[in-house]
Amino acid sequence: MYEFDLTRPTTIADAVAALNEEDAQALGGGQTLIPTMKQRLAMPSKLVSLGAIPEMKGVCMSDAGEVCIGGATPHAVVSAEATAFPGLADLAGQIGDPAVRNRGTIGGSLANNDPSACYPAAALAAGATIVTNSREIAADDFFEGMFETSLEEGEIITEVRFPVPEVSHYEKFLQPASRFALVGVMVAKFADGVRVAVTGASENGVFRWKEAEQALSANFSADAVSDLALSGDEMISDLHGSGEYRAHLVNVMTGRAVKAAS
């Protein structure tokens, strides 16, 4: 690690102001950022912790019936309290281990947009709205490829609003070492159609599998997707599996997610 300063503002405005300083960086649960800093791969001069801002924490329901989660809410709280959206609570409970779930936050996970992370699949499948200190961003416009999002420099995720599907399920196939998703598929069925979001698989990060969405909107059963085939071409290929294998897993996990959701 290099030396750095730490500040713990208690309001969003103070956090945004602090982030205006050069080389300042937001700190959520630190589950990604701190290991990176320990390896000297990141060297922020100042960390602005978002963990002491009350308005960024907790789970509630909006008048529109969305599940709203403060940007600094840890996974463990989502797992325990997002009961109105069981598919989401279940997904949060599958992230990492208890220590990770007690520290890591939804805002940090979405901002980081790791191609193997779980939350991006939930946000995209549910068509969530990512609320920042300055605007609201539709999930469909938020993710821009591996570790890339539409967030501006210094912009922070203050809240995430999830429309609640009729039924949903996240099926995660573990990468044996990290236990992130080797492939994870979130299926969410709404009155006006089904959304399917895939994480872990693509070189372009989380994506919607439109073909499966169409098939499932017409017939919400595992059979409807069993014959669909994805190409392995733009899939991640590494020591844990080839692109072809990941493409195959997307199909299997989608079928399983549908089965579990129905």
Place this chain on the structure above:
Amino acid sequence: MPKDNADEKGGIGAATTRREDFRFLTGAGQYTDDITLQGQTHAVFARSDVANGVIKSIDTSTAMGMPGVLAIFTGEDFVDVGGNPAGWLINSRDGEPMKEPKRPVLAHGKVRHVGDAYAAVIAETKQQAQDAVEAIEADIEELPAVIDMASAVAGGGLVHDEIETNVCFDWGWIEDNRAATDAAIKAAPHVTTLELVNNRLVPNAMEPRASIADYNAGTDEYTLYTTSQNPHLTRLLISAFVLGIPENKLRVVAPDVGGGFGSKIYHYGEEALVLAAAKKLKRPVKWTASRSEAFLTDAHGRDHVTKIELACEKDGTFIAFRTETMANVGAYLSNFSTATPTFLHGTLMAGNYTVPNVYVNVKAVFTNTAPVDAYRGAGRPEATYSIERVIDMCARELGIDPIELRRKNFVKPDQYPFASAAGLEYDSGNYDAQMDKLEALIDRDGFAARRAESEKNGKLRGLGVNAYIEACGIAPSNLVGILGSRVGLYDAATVRVNATGNLSVMVGAHSHGQGHETAFPQVVADMLGVDPASIDIVHGDTAKIPFGMGTYGSRSLAVCGSAVVRATEKIIAKAKKIAAHMLEAAEGDIELSDGQFSVAGTDKSVSFGEVALKAYIPHQFPIEDIEPGLEETAFYDPANFTYPSGAYACEVEVDPETGKVTVERFAAADDFGNIINPMIVTGQVHGGLGQGIGQALIEQTAYDESGQLLSASYMDYAMPRADDLPFYQVDHSDGTPCTHNPLGVKGCGEAGAIGSPPTVVNAVVDAIQSGGMDVTHVDMPLTPARVWNAMQG
């Protein structure tokens, strides 16, 4: 040997809980990094980020001027000191000695693997040292890396230019048997051939390596605190080969050590560096590896590529085993890297079987990767894996039940001592009895029903079995000397009875998870009839213990424990003399029972404590016949290896859609001879099984073509977690005692890691074949992706 009331008295056979666990579990352990010395400074290493390169220049001037920097060392500073030697000389088939390129303290001229240290900064704080390392300007010209063993043998680049080859040796065992084995295979009615990889493993001890050196300018004495499995061996290597510090000026202390699994047997350059730096600065110098450094620089394990042939009659009677192996030794020879793929591997190539012909060929190959050396099991897992996989394949080819095929060829109980075709003499065993036990433990009869149940759930279920033998308790010095060992392999113990009757037992073995502090007192307590709680074990400090060879190769109890027995026998002999004097009786009439010395046939007795007191307050003492004091030392050098053996079985489920394997049941029937503490033994088996199942299913060490370690963190290197493992059925009762050591013990530390990998792979192949797929082999680790690929044909 276990006595009925053993548990009550805490003697031999008692399942006493481990007394050392209290301090480990309450955070009171004292590990090397917990030690902080007055005036301590910190060392950080500059490590190569290329696998092969010429060091053109190293400019340390900027770094030297940075805050807190006290000294910077490069390879140049160590050109005149010795190299870290290989402990075992292997001769090639043509009689030529192996190639031994120098292993320097810091790389000089060339860097040879990613992580190879070429400079070290000593600074007031670790942070300052890290900053200065980043300011070192090293001009290293990258060369193409030599990674793949086949191409390393075929030519191409050289890891060590001066030896003009990448082949360290080309060894044949037993060369005189070669022609007969070749002829037998040629004439055999059936030959099964299998090519396999024994995957490279990263040891991953929980505690990374660490060292602190302290130099006393007043006395010219050095103290090195270090994470070692064998402090005396480390001292010997540093004194006799690397730095030339006189042995009597160097104290090596291995305090609590958080696991070693082999990787902490060896002396590493970092130890020499901190010693040299401490002398130069006249201040203590500390270094603690990061987890990344551990991945890149701890000696790795396994990494064999093998072709094995099994020739047999149509009825399955074995005729010959022949293997050709390439064993990766990495960029430098680690201390036992030449013994591991040869004498710890080739000599076990007859397995548990009466096969008459065995020939083993091993080429050790230098590559631009981390050094490879002994890792839990060391050579024996590689032997067992090759043999037991090819037997399984042979059984399938011949349509013989795999258990029956093994039984047909087992050495039988009346054949001991048995001279194996690979040159060892097995002293005892009963492989059929273990197999009987195993079939019951795994509930073989219930397998068909469980398979049907799995199939109902869309899963494939397989049953795999395995029999293993290992040579442990290394070893007879005379024998290993003939075989090329440059060290002796005895061990030593001093039993000191204190005046107030309690005991300190100084042992050469080192405990870093094995439970010696509990088990060794059980032996002494049993012999003396005293409370085990009155006995403490002292280990890990060359200033306190007799010269012992440390802990590896499942040797501590068999070798060092035997030294403890011999020393305790001497204590008893002397105590009896003192008691005879106190009781005014003849020495021959004195009996020791339950801690009381009594005169046979009378009610006259004195307690052990009274005798101890007399020894140290020798008033009215026959000083002309008996020396005061009660302290004895014994060195023990065994007559043979010990031969633990066992039969393992497991059941796996394979998900045909994803290739994911889950181990559903695992049974281990082991013969460790007599058992001192069954609970500790069970724990050792569990640990070994975890490592073996990890190797079989998930542990994957991958270098890319340029020599970058792809699996250099826990993000990509999978360690087994509790939920990767099943509940084990473990039974090590009724073993056949070792015939040549006083305790009749064989050693249990490595068995689990030796016996489990082939068991798991055999089960997976069985499962896949049950699904109608023609898959005969899948290389470890059997990750979901690999199993799925194999099933795609």
